[in-house]
Amino acid sequence: MGLFNPFKKSEEQPAPPAEEQPSGFFSRLKQGLVKTSRVLNTDIRDLFKQEGRLVDDEFLTELYAILVRTDMGVGPAGKIRDQVKTDFRGRVVHLSEVLTTVKTELVALMQQPETPIQFAESGPTVVMVVGVNGSGKTTSIAKLASYLKSQGKSVVLGAGDTFRAAAVEQLSIWADRLGVDIVKAEQGSDPASVAFKAVDFALQNNKDVVILDTAGRLQTQTNLMNELDKIRRVAGKKIEAAPHEVLLVLDATAGQNGISQAKGFSEAAQCTGIILTKLDGTAKGGVVVPIRQTFNLPVKYIGVGETPEDFALFNAEQFGDALFADAF
The missing domain is CATH 1.20.120.140 (SRP54, nucleotide-binding domain)
Structure with a gap:
């Protein structure tokens, strides 16, 4: 078996080179x-x-x-x-x-203000990423790492999904391709220990951002939701006020089902924002509206494809312009 290739499309055809992608994120969004x-x-x-x-x-x-x-x-x-x-x-x-x-x-x-990552005033900024399996969490972490690196930030990934070897492998391949550091542990290790080591690595090596992956889980799994709280507490022991952001990854193709996910996670994990993924695979892009109406959480970033370039800050006017670009 070959290594998982995060850039390969589901039909086993490689993604086009960056220079062949549509110019500008608006084109990709449209x-x-x-x-x-x-x-x-x-x-x-x-x-x-x-x-x-x-x-x-x-x-x-x-x-x-x-x-x-x-x-x-x-x-x-x-x-x-x-x-x-x-x-x-x-x-x-x-x-x-x-x-x-x-x-x-x-x-x-x-409508909402653009709300990028709120960086810590000093030292590394810790970002924890949560969501259910299949929501696009690991790929979103890679896209966020690429996005932050393009802004001149040094990034460390914490491979906290220790239950799935494939998740660690996938994140490792992304780290190698993006040229960012990754901290990982043996399968079945305590995810909180990975978070501790990743934050410590960032402190020791003067890194700007730590992005912590977590295992996918349902909001109804109380023991696993409690594990998220443990990861939060461990990160906070190394850096005061960490994690500075807790981002919930939601799959746009889930439509209204995403609302119950957002409610459960936002309460248990104290989420600060949402990454909305897979907008390119659904006719349910309107789900942005009830997410904004129901929760006091900003949609921080959106994903509309498979490559790092298909990821950007959410902007309501740009979103509306893309939806109606060919209407008038």
Whole structure:
């Protein structure tokens, strides 16, 4: 068996070289959101069977159903529908008018300041990453490491998922490719001890950021959630106030199921932000809205592909522009 290649696509074809990727993250975001964009733009366009359409109860009901299909939730979908009703009820409107209102309201619902990693005032910044298996946690850690390294930060990875040898192997390959340090232990070792060693390594070698991987778990597994608290306490013994960030990785393809994950983890792990992954594989990109509406947690970063370049700070205006880029 060959080593796992984190850059290889699922169909066993290597990813294109960086120079062949679309220029700029906006292009990647637009491409990644194409499924959600199609639900919003194409389906709303289909409501207009002629030059204009009367905004009546039938139209509003159909519009509401389309919005719900993006997994933005019934509350936000109802708010957007009601704004269209307020603006246009009883009028014959054109597609562009409705799309403008939908976009404006959607961006407003997602609105938040850009919230990058909050670095410690001195010494290493400790970032703990949590989530369920299959959410894209390990790959997100690699992307975050690449992102921080591009900002001139020195990074150490702590391979705390000691239950799965494949997870440690995958993170090791990423560390080698990215040129960052990694601290790991034997399979089955205490994850808190890995966190301790990784933080100590960063202190001894004047590193800027420590990113701690943790084993995937369900929010209902109390013993495993308690383990996260132990990792927090161990990191805090080495560096006061550590971990400085606890990032929850959510799979956008999970849609509304991601909400219960966010609730469980945010309470147990004291999360400070969210990384939303796999937006390129779903028509449920609207899930950003209920995440922002339900929790006092910022969506810090989003992933729209498999390479480190497909990862960036979340920006509501940019997200909205990408969703509706081909609509007008």
